[in-house]
Amino acid sequence: MADETRGAAPCPSTNVAKRVVIVGGGYAGTTCAVTLGRRLKGRDDVEILLIEPDPCQQALSELDMVAVGPPRPQFCELWHPAVFRKLPVRVCYNRVTAIHPEDHTVTVGDGQIVPYWRLVVASGAVPVVPPIPGLRERTITMWSVEDAQELQRQGEAAFKHAAKLSSAEERRRTLSFTVVGGGATGVEIVGTMGQLLPKRLTEAGLDAADLQVNLVEGRTSILYDLPEPQRAKAVHKLESMGVTVHTGSMVDRVEDDAIVLASGARIDSAVLVWCGGAKADPHAAEWGFEMDASKRLVTEIDLKALGFQDAYVIGDVASFRNPSKNNILPMLAQMAIQQGPHVAMNLLRELDGRPTTPFLPHMRGEFVSVGPSWGVGWMYGMNLTGLPAIIMKRITYVKYWLQVGGIPLAWKRTREMLAMQR
Ligand SMILES: Cc1cc2nc3c(=O)[nH]c(=O)nc-3n(C[C@H](O)[C@H](O)[C@H](O)COP(=O)(O)OP(=O)(O)OC[C@H]3O[C@@H](n4cnc5c(N)ncnc54)[C@H](O)[C@@H]3O)c2cc1C
Numbered sequence: 001m002a003d004e005t006r007g008a009a010p011c012p013s014t015n016v017a018k019r020v021v022i023v024g025g026g027y028a029g030t031t032c033a034v035t036l037g038r039r040l041k042g043r044d045d046v047e048i049l050l051i052e053p054d055p056c057q058q059a060l061s062e063l064d065m066v067a068v069g070p071p072r073p074q075f076c077e078l079w080h081p082a083v084f085r086k087l088p089v090r091v092c093y094n095r096v097t098a099i100h101p102e103d104h105t106v107t108v109g110d111g112q113i114v115p116y117w118r119l120v121v122a123s124g125a126v127p128v129v130p131p132i133p134g135l136r137e138r139t140i141t142m143w144s145v146e147d148a149q150e151l152q153r154q155g156e157a158a159f160k161h162a163a164k165l166s167s168a169e170e171r172r173r174t175l176s177f178t179v180v181g182g183g184a185t186g187v188e189i190v191g192t193m194g195q196l197l198p199k200r201l202t203e204a205g206l207d208a209a210d211l212q213v214n215l216v217e218g219r220t221s222i223l224y225d226l227p228e229p230q231r232a233k234a235v236h237k238l239e240s241m242g243v244t245v246h247t248g249s250m251v252d253r254v255e256d257d258a259i260v261l262a263s264g265a266r267i268d269s270a271v272l273v274w275c276g277g278a279k280a281d282p283h284a285a286e287w288g289f290e291m292d293a294s295k296r297l298v299t300e301i302d303l304k305a306l307g308f309q310d311a312y313v314i315g316d317v318a319s320f321r322n323p324s325k326n327n328i329l330p331m332l333a334q335m336a337i338q339q340g341p342h343v344a345m346n347l348l349r350e351l352d353g354r355p356t357t358p359f360l361p362h363m364r365g366e367f368v369s370v371g372p373s374w375g376v377g378w379m380y381g382m383n384l385t386g387l388p389a390i391i392m393k394r395i396t397y398v399k400y401w402l403q404v405g406g407i408p409l410a411w412k413r414t415r416e417m418l419a420m421q422r
Helices: 027-039 060-065 145-163 168-174 184-203 228-240 282-286 333-351 387-421
Strands: 018-023 046-051 056-058 077-079 089-092 096-100 105-108 112-115 118-121 125-127 176-180 212-217 243-247 251-255 258-261 266-268 271-274 278-280 311-313 365-369 375-379 382-386
Touching: 018 027, 018 112, 027 046, 027 089, 027 333, 027 387, 060 145, 060 184, 060 387, 077 387, 118 333, 145 168, 145 184, 145 271, 168 176, 176 184, 176 258, 176 266, 184 212, 184 228, 184 243, 184 271, 184 365, 212 266, 228 243, 228 375, 228 382, 278 282, 311 333, 333 387, 365 387, 375 387, 382 387
Parallel strands: 018 046, 018 118, 046 089, 118 311, 176 212, 176 271, 212 243
Antiparallel strands: 056 077, 096 105, 105 112, 125 278, 251 258, 258 266, 365 375, 375 382
């Protein structure tokens, strides 16, 4: 924790009648702050204070585009100073280390106490790395630009090492890339590898036939959340790119250049990426709110923390039961960016003395990229495959950029994205 707060500035202290403190500037916190800021311009009785250690939002859903290259993984960072430049949102680049709901205060960094009128907890999730022997020491998770850079670094090191080897067998072992986790994140990362790594190898003068790319999923099928025909198409597409898909056996242990499955199979894995799931921000469990069995914070129907009138919880850290389907919402950016603005509107209603409204989630579709220019998914009950699916996925990025930065941001980033797709 000391490292995480080192060098961070204290939150500016102001005297204001009503302070809304937003903890976390990811998809949920950023959309909440932007919506609130746009509507509270010119009011000096309310302060919006966003507390977030990282000045760049890690736009995680865009990571697949840059995980293996082109060499600009920073593309999926969204600078907060640019997003909030013209909005009445104070951003404090620090970490909330404690919340005291009974006192209506948060502790920032190593001890500054900041009172709030309303609190919005949006501290997200972290990757789960289970205690499989050898895993933690040898794997990369895929949760930030830094992770993508590490994957690129390890990939390049493997290329350089392979270039020096005369034995084809050793080159194949050195150029073995494995992704564990056949959910959307794992498929997106392995799809990008399957499409881009052969090109990179050929550009480096190496033989793409020496490359091994594996996807390992413990369940019997990848992309469990998608309809069956879409899963089969994704497997087919991956295989056509040279990716070997292993399903139905869990990872038992990780060795230096290989993983061993419970079935006994040994898979060369000089570079290993773990996409085996996520859990709610573990610090949030210490903040005094009600939790569900998976340690997400339980919310009421209007997204307030269960039993608290002045605290909301949104995004991945929130356990919200969808009343129409009676399920807990999945950890998805598309849910976070609906919840952020909804809470902003509820806060505005509270400022006007009106009652809050229930949150009604809309799951309009789901798209998974399999390589940078092909995808699978569904929208309004209709299955989409190939180019239409990838276009729909990229449109969701553009919609987000429009939501937080208007036309200038959307235009700038769309141009960058199109340049990268070429
Ligand atoms: C590789 C990858 C691909 C994905 N692709 C998709 C996709 O295609 N579609 C989709 O819908 N979803 C996708 N997701 C899921 C999506 O990214 C998450 O659901 C989304 O990020 C949740 O938003 P959030 O705001 O709750 O959390 P985050 O975006 O994770 O933001 C949480 C923020 O809180 C900050 N924070 C944490 N603790 C503190 C603290 N103590 N004090 C202050 N700040 C704190 C963090 O620094 C972070 O900025 C993907 C996820 C990954 C990892």
